Amino acid sequence: MKRAKRRIPRFAFDYLEGGVGSEICIERNRRALDAIEIIPRYGLDTSVPRLTTTLFGRDYAMPLGISPMGLSGLVWPNADDALAAAAEKTRIPFLLSMVSNSDIETIARIAPSVVWLQLYAVPEDDYRVTLDMVDRAVRAGVHALVLTLDTPMRQKRLRDLGNGLTVPFRPTWRTVYDVARAPAWLISTLRHRQPRFANFVPYLKGRRRPADVAGYVDRHMAGAVTWELVERIRQKWQGPLVLKGIQHPDDAEHAVKLCIDGIIISNHGGRQFDAAPAAIDLVQALKRRVAGRAAIMLDGSVHSGLDVLKALVCGADFTFAGRPFLAATAALGTKGPAHLAKMFEAELRGVMAQAGVTDIADCPSLSCRMNRTEDFSRLKPSRSPANTGV
Numbered sequence: 133m134k135r136a137k138r139r140i141p142r143f144a145f146d147y148l149e150g151g152v153g154s155e156i157c158i159e160r161n162r163r164a165l166d167a168i169e170i171i172p173r174y175g176l177d178t179s180v181p182r183l184t185t186t187l188f189g190r191d192y193a194m195p196l197g198i199s200p201m202g203l204s205g206l207v208w209p210n211a212d213d214a215l216a217a218a219a220e221k222t223r224i225p226f227l228l229s230m231v232s233n234s235d236i237e238t239i240a241r242i243a244p245s246v247v248w249l250q251l252y253a254v255p256e257d258d259y260r261v262t263l264d265m266v267d268r269a270v271r272a273g274v275h276a277l278v279l280t281l282d283t284p285m286r287q288k289r290l291r292d293l294g295n296g297l298t299v300p301f302r303p304t305w306r307t308v309y310d311v312a313r314a315p316a317w318l319i320s321t322l323r324h325r326q327p328r329f330a331n332f333v334p335y336l337k338g339r340r341r342p343a344d345v346a347g348y349v350d351r352h353m354a355g356a357v358t359w360e361l362v363e364r365i366r367q368k369w370q371g372p373l374v375l376k377g378i379q380h381p382d383d384a385e386h387a388v389k390l391c392i393d394g395i396i397i398s399n400h401g402g403r404q405f406d407a408a409p410a411a412i413d414l415v416q417a418l419k420r421r422v423a424g425r426a427a428i429m430l431d432g433s434v435h436s437g438l439d440v441l442k443a444l445v446c447g448a449d450f451t452f453a454g455r456p457f458l459a460a461t462a463a464l465g466t467k468g469p470a471h472l473a474k475m476f477e478a479e480l481r482g483v484m485a486q487a488g489v490t491d492i493a494d495c496p497s498l499s500c501r502m503n504r505t506e507d508f509s510r511l512k513p514s515r516s517p518a519n520t521g522v
């Protein structure tokens with residue numbers, strides 16, 4: 133993150149690092165992970181820990197993937213391609229955002245065995261664009277679809293507003309100064325040109341300038357992924373279907389009733405709702421409710437091999453990281469994300485040996501303490517989705 137900060141303009145770094153409101157939720161994710169203690173077991177030969185993890189019928193090098201990140205090209209030009217290539221090389225899942233800067237067809241060619249696609253709701257014309265992207269995902273050979281539920285409305289990210297990072301973009305003299313101080317980023321951006329939301333280009337007859345595409349996305353990509361839309365996509369998509377942003381056990385239960393294959397417990401890395409609990413604090417409650425019926429995955433400040441281990445010991449089946457991978461790309465260019473994946477792998481191997489487990493599958497057998505005085509065991513019964521029309 134430090135090196136990325138030096139190499140890219142401030143508005144790009146703020147977009148990467150920042151969150152909603154006062155950014156308390158980002159801190160909450162971090163503090164909750166830091167508070168976890170694991171009692172190690174000794175006297176075992178743990179010299180060759182096995183990290184391979186099977187998820188939805190595919191083997192991955194470790195239980196970690198790359199979270200979807202839209203507009204990644206702002207942080208480093210062509211970052212989607214670099215992230216996808218690194219994921220393919222290191223055999224970890226790459227979740228392409230719907231609002232990526234390379235389209236799904238290109239990414240599926242770069243990362244054929246590890247690519248997943250994340251979708252938002254585009255309500256215009258009876259969800260024509262969202263549903264068409266499901267068809268494109270089938271044709272491109274995408275392995276899993278991820279629907280993000282935690283963005284029912286766009287929220288204020290104060291750093292972005294302050295930096296003029298709006299649609300349309302409002303550069304100031306400060307922007308010019310920031311860009312001038314980031315020559316490597318500027319040269320790379322000039323070479324690759326301004327990023328645009330590539331997946332949307334086919335739906336804009338003729339008007340393909342980045343500003344036109346951004347205007348379309350700004351006008352039409354608004355509103356919740358409703359349970360009704362989840363059902364429609366479930367009927368259309370035969371492959372693994374995952375809901376991202378699930379936090380309440382009743383929502384997890386409802387997802388399972390709709391034959392969802394997995395959930396990613398997530399608060400969008402603190403970018404949507406500052407009052408959201410730390411994702412890690414919800415694992416046990418959600419696990420109690422849907423274990424064995426859906427894969428339980430998690431993201432939000434999973435920024436080291438030790439964080440991955442903690443998540444698994446607390447009950448997650450798989451984890452994802454976002455910012456670190458994009459920061460690695462900004463810091464080191466195309467070599468960055470594979471370098472980071474290898475760091476995660478080496479760290480995970482090290483902490484598994486130290487904690488006394490030789491196989492990823494054995495992590496839940498370790499004893500841990502979450503250090504929380506209050507958990508969410510006194511959850512209020514929720515209104516049923518059927519009654520509220522949610």
Ligand SMILES: Cc1cc2nc3c(=O)[nH]c(=O)nc-3n(C[C@H](O)[C@H](O)[C@H](O)COP(=O)(O)O)c2cc1C
Pocket residue numbers: 147148149199200201202203229230231250280376398399400401402403431432433434452453454455456
């Ligand atoms: C720059 C950036 C863009 C993001 N864009 C998306 C997106 O398009 N879709 C999505 O579901 N989540 C998006 N997220 C949230 C991530 O998928 C993920 O939930 C979060 O970053 C995890 O926290 P971490 O960055 O601390 O690992 C974005 C996050 C960042 C940092």
